[in-house]
Amino acid sequence: MPQPASEKVTVCYLQELKKQKKKITVLTAYDYPTARILDECGLDILLVGDSLGMVVLGYENTLPVTMEEMIHHTKAVARARKRAMVIGDMPYLSFHLSPAEAVRNAARFLKEAGADGIKLEGASRQRLQIVEALVEAEIPVMGHVGLTPQSVRKIGGFKVQGTDEEQAEAVFRGALELEKAGAFAVVLESVPQELAKEITATLKIPTIGIGAGPDCDGQVLVVNDMLGLTSGYLPRFVKKYAELEQQISQAVGQYLMEVREGIYPEDQHCYHLKPEKVELAKKVKEKVLKEKREGKKQPRR
Numbered sequence: 001m002p003q004p005a006s007e008k009v010t011v012c013y014l015q016e017l018k019k020q021k022k023k024i025t026v027l028t029a030y031d032y033p034t035a036r037i038l039d040e041c042g043l044d045i046l047l048v049g050d051s052l053g054m055v056v057l058g059y060e061n062t063l064p065v066t067m068e069e070m071i072h073h074t075k076a077v078a079r080a081r082k083r084a085m086v087i088g089d090m091p092y093l094s095f096h097l098s099p100a101e102a103v104r105n106a107a108r109f110l111k112e113a114g115a116d117g118i119k120l121e122g123a124s125r126q127r128l129q130i131v132e133a134l135v136e137a138e139i140p141v142m143g144h145v146g147l148t149p150q151s152v153r154k155i156g157g158f159k160v161q162g163t164d165e166e167q168a169e170a171v172f173r174g175a176l177e178l179e180k181a182g183a184f185a186v187v188l189e190s191v192p193q194e195l196a197k198e199i200t201a202t203l204k205i206p207t208i209g210i211g212a213g214p215d216c217d218g219q220v221l222v223v224n225d226m227l228g229l230t231s232g233y234l235p236r237f238v239k240k241y242a243e244l245e246q247q248i249s250q251a252v253g254q255y256l257m258e259v260r261e262g263i264y265p266e267d268q269h270c271y272h273l274k275p276e277k278v279e280l281a282k283k284v285k286e287k288v289l290k291e292k293r294e295g296k297k298q299p300r301r
């Protein structure tokens, strides 16, 4: 390997993985404990996606997610990681109005939250200028084309992109232009495998696929989806590697039963007074009740 497992993942390391045809592993993360576990598993990139809005904060889509929410969760993830690269996702309207505002917001991920770079959706002409401005400001940028969930209102739903010639050309050109604008990697979301394969073979920078087939240089999934923590509809590209919702329900059900039946807590979960002090609790009770009867004021805590 080009770097020891203990060293931090860098842009150069990801490039090297692509050259050596070794897969790049990416999952989303939104909190400290999950990020710690994923990092210890040896994941390459922790993406604090704005999917946060849907899978953690309960919004209907990603549009309401704010910069403050993204910074808050990125800080928690960055505190947990030792090796993985941390990428913060630019939420809707944090980079649309001007390159200057985009740079100011993106820099917050690096300066305040401890991220190593940012991701942003789209590859329109204006978006590419923003990517150039971010790269000029020394901010590593991961692009994102294909299905871009912040465009859900424009697209009219979470639909596969690039199935006709016009769309496929837009996705292909978008990925190429993002590379030209200085992005270090590009996410391909919900595009046909055949298209993702051609894009991956053409780009020098790594492609990270989600619903884009096995030929991409890396894969990303929403961690809650692959762990079985998301209820309701899941896209066909999601593979569940665990059923944590079932395990959590089972554990909580057991806890409820044990508390109600007086099974929990057992002696091993309790603290005890030393044998010579067992009378202490009764003595304190008598003292407090006597004072109450006599109307004495309780010492303030």
Ligand code: KIV
Pocket: 028, 047, 048, 049, 050, 051, 052, 089, 187, 189, 210, 220, 221, 222
């Ligand atoms: O927000 C997100 O989690 C993402 C990934 C699914 C790529 O954009």
